Amino acid sequence: MGSEGHSDGTVGKALDVLDMVSSHGHPVRFSDLLEKSPYPKATLYRFLQTLTHQGMLAYDTDRGTYSLGVRLVRLAHTAWTQSSLAPLARPFISDLAAQTGETVHLAQMDQGQVLYVDKRNAAKPVEMFSQAGKVGPAYCTGVGKAMLAFMSDDAVEAAISRQSFHRFTDHTLDTPGKLRAELAAIRTLGYAFDREEHEPGIICCAAPILARSGKVMGALSVTSTTARSSLATLEAEATRITDCATQIAAEAENWRFPDQN
Amino acid sequence: MGSEGHSDGTVGKALDVLDMVSSHGHPVRFSDLLEKSPYPKATLYRFLQTLTHQGMLAYDTDRGTYSLGVRLVRLAHTAWTQSSLAPLARPFISDLAAQTGETVHLAQMDQGQVLYVDKRNAAKPVEMFSQAGKVGPAYCTGVGKAMLAFMSDDAVEAAISRQSFHRFTDHTLDTPGKLRAELAAIRTLGYAFDREEHEPGIICCAAPILARSGKVMGALSVTSTTARSSLATLEAEATRITDCATQIAAEAENWRFPDQN
DNA sequence: GACTAAGTTTCAAATAATGGAACCAAACGG
DNA sequence: CCGTTTGGTTCCATTATTTGAAACTTAGTC
Numbered sequence: 417m418g419s420e421g422h423s424d425g426t427v428g429k430a431l432d433v434l435d436m437v438s439s440h441g442h443p444v445r446f447s448d449l450l451e452k453s454p455y456p457k458a459t460l461y462r463f464l465q466t467l468t469h470q471g472m473l474a475y476d477t478d479r480g481t482y483s484l485g486v487r488l489v490r491l492a493h494t495a496w497t498q499s500s501l502a503p504l505a506r507p508f509i510s511d512l513a514a515q516t517g518e519t520v521h522l523a524q525m526d527q528g529q530v531l532y533v534d535k536r537n538a539a540k541p542v543e544m545f546s547q548a549g550k551v552g553p554a555y556c557t558g559v560g561k562a563m564l565a566f567m568s569d570d571a572v573e574a575a576i577s578r579q580s581f582h583r584f585t586d587h588t589l590d591t592p593g594k595l596r597a598e599l600a601a602i603r604t605l606g607y608a609f610d611r612e613e614h615e616p617g618i619i620c621c622a623a624p625i626l627a628r629s630g631k632v633m634g635a636l637s638v639t640s641t642t643a644r645s646s647l648a649t650l651e652a653e654a655t656r657i658t659d660c661a662t663q664i665a666a667e668a669e670n671w672r673f674p675d676q677n
Numbered sequence: 678m679g680s681e682g683h684s685d686g687t688v689g690k691a692l693d694v695l696d697m698v699s700s701h702g703h704p705v706r707f708s709d710l711l712e713k714s715p716y717p718k719a720t721l722y723r724f725l726q727t728l729t730h731q732g733m734l735a736y737d738t739d740r741g742t743y744s745l746g747v748r749l750v751r752l753a754h755t756a757w758t759q760s761s762l763a764p765l766a767r768p769f770i771s772d773l774a775a776q777t778g779e780t781v782h783l784a785q786m787d788q789g790q791v792l793y794v795d796k797r798n799a800a801k802p803v804e805m806f807s808q809a810g811k812v813g814p815a816y817c818t819g820v821g822k823a824m825l826a827f828m829s830d831d832a833v834e835a836a837i838s839r840q841s842f843h844r845f846t847d848h849t850l851d852t853p854g855k856l857r858a859e860l861a862a863i864r865t866l867g868y869a870f871d872r873e874e875h876e877p878g879i880i881c882c883a884a885p886i887l888a889r890s891g892k893v894m895g896a897l898s899v900t901s902t903t904a905r906s907s908l909a910t911l912e913a914e915a916t917r918i919t920d921c922a923t924q925i926a927a928e929a930e931n932w933r934f935p936d937q938n
Numbered sequence: 939g940a941c942t943a944a945g946t947t948t949c950a951a952a953t954a955a956t957g958g959a960a961c962c963a964a965a966c967g968g
Numbered sequence: 969c970c971g972t973t974t975g976g977t978t979c980c981a982t983t984a985t986t987t988g989a990a991a992c993t994t995a996g997t998c
Contacts, residue, residue: 708943708944708945
């Protein structure tokens with residue numbers, strides 16, 4: 417059990433609790449958490465107290481339920497601004513969405529999952545947090561595979577071990593083996609497809625955003641449907657997409673803070 | 678003044694560090710943090726390690742700088758969804774923006790500050806995290822005063838003690854006394870104005886969102902400029918604004934989770 | 939090559955976390 | 969109406985973790 421259990425110290429445990437609350441998806445009572453938690457009553461209780469007192473959790477006195485606190489929203493604003501590609505990539509994403517007339521996603525890797533940090537829809541107006549902050553599987557999304565393909569072997573293996581390999585559709589790459597083969601192909605090609613691997617009818621073409629050092633900073637994708645488009649049509653845009661990724665990478669390289677201070 | 682100093686345990690301290698990083702507004706080096714921190718070198722170092730390992734901070738190996746990690750963005754998404762009024766209030770906010778043709782803000786109170794959780798601009802499209810998650814002063818914004826006016830005496834005093842009372846404009850209420858008087862007036866009136874107290878030329882009319890129990894859940898405001906509108910014009914919309922607040926409150930009261938599980 | 943600044947590791951002492959058990963309160967059942 | 973269960977909170981002696989001064993290691997300067 418030593419393999420993964422090393423939640424570093426008290427702080428790690430407290431953050432675990434935060435995740436536990438988060439994963440429920442709705443306000444939870446103390447006892448619900450207690451069942452799922454590895455901690456004894458008193459310990460869990462104190463964690464919840466502390467986190468609530470700190471504003472990381474919100475406690476509804478009437479119903480006796482915990483949910484994630486708004487302090488997180490405030491912190492996330494800063495996180496999004498200063499350590500995601502989103503603010504910097506914004507104009508490029510907008511252009512790409514306008515040019516292709518399709519939805520564009522910007523994502524980064526977080527704990528083996530794909531974390532969407534921005535989204536631009538040519539037609540509809542943007543939906544706020546309901547989009548940024550969402551997570552998705554890495555092994556069956558265009559952006560996920562694009563990032564994995566250019567990560568270090570160690571990082572890839574670590575990520576693979578965290579995938580569920582759930583078979584969402586008939587096209588889902590549902591084994592580490594198939595995924596590794598696909599990643600090799602992507603590495604040579606330079607961009608990735610989602611061939612209805614996550615949702616039937618949904619396809620996309622994605623490119624990694626790479627720092628000069630080769631480090632994967634994120635990925636972006638142009639998404640469409642089989643009804644409206646096709647893989648061939650999307651591939652025609654591949655250069656545009658990879659170019660966009662390159663531009664963002666360049667911008668990131670320059671910007672990384674102009675020595676404020 | 679011991680009233681506030683007790684950062685609860687190790688977890689509290691670690692979260693302090695998170696705030697410290699956040700407050701810099703740009704990636705920081707270890708030594709910059711060390712200066713500002715009350716913790717000795719080794720202690721701070723371990724906190725940073727832990728937080729980084731946990732994904733709450735991101736460490737840039739090249740530059741040796743820390744910034745807030747993307748894990749926060751993911752958590753915030755859940756927080757926003759499940760414990761802010763935003764998702765639920767969305768349609769009402771949109772309507773209000775359309776009806777008034779002005780910018781509408783939705784805010785909640787967080788640690789004595791105003792935290793904006795949504796924004797709707799009749800004209801321009803929404804900007805994601807760049808808007809939600811922003812914070813502002815409570816004592817000189819419409820939403821801030823609207824919320825304070827209906828909070829318990831204890832909570833108000835706690836909040837007041839956290840205000841800076843910086844004199845942004847000639848109209849800023851820059852003392853606790855002036856603020857308290859204003860709050861009393863707001864309480865009788867039922868809504869609040871921002872009379873260019875935060876920014877010259879910017880005015881707004883705000884209403885609190887109150888639970889049936891009387892608890893303040895948040896506030897919303899319609900903002901305009903002296904060039905385009907006037908306090909009198911805004912006051913004409915006051916009923917519309919308070920009605921909107923009431924509707925949101927009602928909706929919140931019903932919704933608070935339809936017994937999922 | 940000596941000197942300095944910045945970051946990292948060590949380790950005994952100090953402190954804070956732990957969790958079994960007792961306690962309390964409200965809802966339940968007979 | 970009282971005994972019982974369920975759900976939540978507090979105690980406190982034990983135990984494990986955090987603490988932080990100091991030693992150490994780079995990496996950069998003169």
